[in-house]
Amino acid sequence: GEDVEQSLFLSVREGDSSVINCTYTDSSSTYLYWYKQEPGAGLQLLTYIFSNMDMKQDQRLTVLLNKKDKHLSLRIADTQTGDSAIYFCAESPNTDKLIFGTGTRLQVFP
Amino acid sequence: KAGVTQTPRYLIKTRGQQVTLSCSPISGHRSVSWYQQTPGQGLQFLFEYFSETQRNKGNFPGRFSGRQFSNSRSEMNVSTLELGDSALYLCASSGTSGSLADTQYFGPGTRLTVL
Numbered sequence: 001g002e003d004v005e006q007s008l009f010l011s012v013r014e015g016d017s018s019v020i021n022c023t024y025t026d027s028s029s030t031y032l033y034w035y036k037q038e039p040g041a042g043l044q045l046l047t048y049i050f051s052n053m054d055m056k057q058d059q060r061l062t063v064l065l066n067k068k069d070k071h072l073s074l075r076i077a078d079t080q081t082g083d084s085a086i087y088f089c090a091e092s093p094n095t096d097k098l099i100f101g102t103g104t105r106l107q108v109f110p
Numbered sequence: 111k112a113g114v115t116q117t118p119r120y121l122i123k124t125r126g127q128q129v130t131l132s133c134s135p136i137s138g139h140r141s142v143s144w145y146q147q148t149p150g151q152g153l154q155f156l157f158e159y160f161s162e163t164q165r166n167k168g169n170f171p172g173r174f175s176g177r178q179f180s181n182s183r184s185e186m187n188v189s190t191l192e193l194g195d196s197a198l199y200l201c202a203s204s205g206t207s208g209s210l211a212d213t214q215y216f217g218p219g220t221r222l223t224v225l
Contacts, residue, residue, distance in 0.1 A: 031213070042114075042200055043216040088153065097143060097166055098202075098214060100153035 004091055004101035011107045018076040020104045022089035025070060029091040032065060033098065034074045037086045046074070046087075076106075084108045112137065114203050114217035122223045128189040131220045135182050135203030141165075142184040143214060144176060147198040159184055160205075188222075196224045 004024045012018045024032065030051055035043040049056045049063045049072075056063045062075040072089055086105050090098040115134045123129050135142050144156040155168040159178035176186040182203075188195055198219045205212030 033213070035216070042116075042218040043202075045213060045215060048213060097155040097158060097168065098145075098153075099155075100145075102152050 006101040006104045009105050018079045020074045020087050022072040024091040026093040029093050031092045033090040035088045081108045116217040116220050120221050124225050130187045133184045133201030139203035141205040143202045144186050145200045191224045
């Protein structure tokens, strides 16, 4: 079945690292994505990883993929208050749609 | 390049009415997907169009329909509105190649409130 799971909340201190976790179910997914949604806004693509990669780094963002466990994580280094938002992981099985996780609300406090 | 645009941004309707939402994709993109976002159900796929053809459809009733025009702009229509249709409707565009792996870029959404 299609089920992408994330923890609902994460609270971190400014300057610390944040790690947002996601488990997905469809091993045929070619790409896995991370999107960010700020209040009242649409989804902003943050980064994505191809399924044959283990890791991808993009400035403060590091994506780790464990294909065996179907586990995806997003690490944000030096988290800032502007990073406060809801983060969605999404898988893209061999269809033309995205399956989204429940979203993790990241709160950054000073 | 301009991003995905959606109109209107906000809409208030009453039960039983119908509504049409519009989405203009990124220039050159040929695929448009629609998603519904609610607090209870999260983000759910509605349908996807490519070159004026519906390629895939989610698990929504027939009251939800869409179409795509030759310039890739898309509309979705919801008839006989119900209170549960209140949601943020997001449109995403992707692909100049039509590949299923093309990354989707989202618009700001249309917030529909049904009273």
